[in-house]
Amino acid sequence: MDGKLSSSVGNKQETTPIVPKKYIVHFVMLVSCFVLWGLLNNMTDNLVPAFGRIFMLEAADASLTQVAFYGSYAVLALPAAILIKKYSYRTGVLVGLGLYIVGAMGYIPAAISQNFNLFLASVFVLAGGLSILETTCNPYVISLGAPETSVRRLNLAQAFNPLGSLTGIIMAKYLILSNLNPATYEERIAMSPEALSTIRSNELLWVCVPYVGLVVIALIIWVFFKKSKDSEKDTSGEINIVSSIKKLVKIPRYAFGVVAQFFYVGVQISVWTWTISYVMTNLGLDEASASGYYLIAIISFIVCRWICTALMKYIDPSVMMAIFAVGGIVFSLGTIYLPTNQSVWCLVAISACMSLMFPTIYGIALKDLGEEVKVGAAGLIMAILGGAVITPIMGKMIDTGILSSIVPAFTGAQAAVRSSFLIPVICFAVVLVYSLCFRTKKEA
Incomplete structure (x- = not known):
């Protein structure tokens, strides 16, 4: 008998393919969705300063772009769970795409009319599609193979997501x-309505170009899943959201997983949001030069x-996550207390520590949920709101310098931005506790 077939249960994960051959094409198309929403997430972040300049908005008004984006994630994640529970993962992908x-094409009339509110509506619809895609694709990937390789399979799919993020950063920049x-607010105010309209028209054209261009890719993926008949009807049972939620909150692995995901997404978006500000403040660089460190951080995350x-394949995912959470805490403290040159590289290293956390928390939390996995997936996607909650808290700390006293070696803006990294310390601590509480016990 073949030695692989007679291997022990403990070695089963080593011989079981991450993605069975019959699911390879579906896996590749789903990975394309991971790349797409990673690209759009990071590209949309740059719409805040872009809209601020184009429409001459204050920071608070420009940030409504993020409110529309993350608000849509929160609103549509649960309806997405209902959709895929009643029908199929395939249906969820089709609706999400x-x-x-529809949202991306809405950018065209918004640009023609130069209407910021119409852009916000389009962002909301677009982000709603991404919310449905994330709610659908993560458990869909988990279902494409053996349970013992589910976390590795999800990590493999998620490994392509930051490639999309990096592409989004580059597309937004160029x-x-x-x-x-380059006209300033004062210069724009002094322009005639006709001249200002001409400038805006050109700027909004370039806002539309990447979003509308990506519609072609989305259509190709949509057509593939439309023609695919592998999952016409889901047989996971009747829909009862209230009952499902009651069951889920009683499962510690899942309930704590939602909390851990909230803090993880919060730390990821917060750290990436304030990386350039930290580098500018501590190294005295301009925004363009400081963004180089941000790119290095993203690349380290991908690698x-x-x-x-x-x-x-060799180390339990929860054990690895615990190690990286400890690393995140250590590097966050280094970002607070170490001299400038070392602290900036600690900041970059934080991104490396975050690399495996989202899909690992996701995989651990959804393990063995059975028919409740889709509602469970929605809860984990709704936890993305952590980015919208924790990021402004960290920003408020930077603005007020309320904890600057914990960094006596520095003063002013440097102390303020450094002390704000106490928030990532707390977030990583939550992830560490989760990973230690729900380590996978090896079978005998």
Whole structure:
């Protein structure tokens, strides 16, 4: 008998393919969705400063773009769970891509009319599509193979997500931000309505280009799943959201997983949001130069996720996450207390520590949920709101310098931005506790 077939249960994960051959094409198309929403997430972040300049908005008004984006995630995650529970994962992908296409095409009339509120509506619809895609695709990937390789399979799919993020950063920089007119607020105020309208028209054209261009890719994926008949009807049972939620909150692995995901997403978005400000403040660089450190951080995130995905064949994912959470705490403290040159590289290293956390928390929390996995997936996607809650808290700390006294070696803006990284310390601590509480026990 083949030695692989007679291997022990403990070695089963080593011989079981991460993605069975019959699911390879579906897996690749789902990975394309992971890349798409990663790209759009990071590209949309740059719409805040872009809209601020184009429409001459104050920071609070420009940030309504993020409110529309994350608000849509919160509103549509649960309806997405109902949709895929009643029908199928395939239906969820089709609806999610469809909403993205509608939202992206909405940028065209918004640009023609130069209407910020119409852009916000389009962002809401577009983000709703991404929310449905995330709620659908993560458990869909988990279902494409053996349960014992589910976390590795999800990490593999998620490994392509930051490639999309990096692409989104580059596209935003060269297609959107580089095509903004350098005219200041005061100079725009002094312009005639006709001249200002001409400038806005060109700027909004370049805002539309990447979003509308990506519709072609979304349509290709949509057509594939439309023609695919592998999952016409889901047989997971009747829909009872209230009953499902009651069951889920009684499962510690899941309930704590939602909390951990909230804090993880909060730390990811917060750290990435304030990386450039930290570098500018501590190294005295301009925004363009400081963004180089942000790109290095994203690249380290990508590389470490790929390495971690490979190592999960030999090391339990929850153990790896605990190690990286400890690393996140240590590097966050380094960002607060170490001298400038070392502290900036600690800031970059934080991104490396975050690399495996989202898909690992996701996989651990959804393990063995059975028919409740889809409602459970919605809860984990709704936890993305952590980014909208924790990021402004960290920003408020930077603005007020309320904890500057914990960094006596620095003063002013440096002390304020450094002390704000106490928030990531707390967030990583929550992830550490979760990973230790729900380590996978090896079978005998």
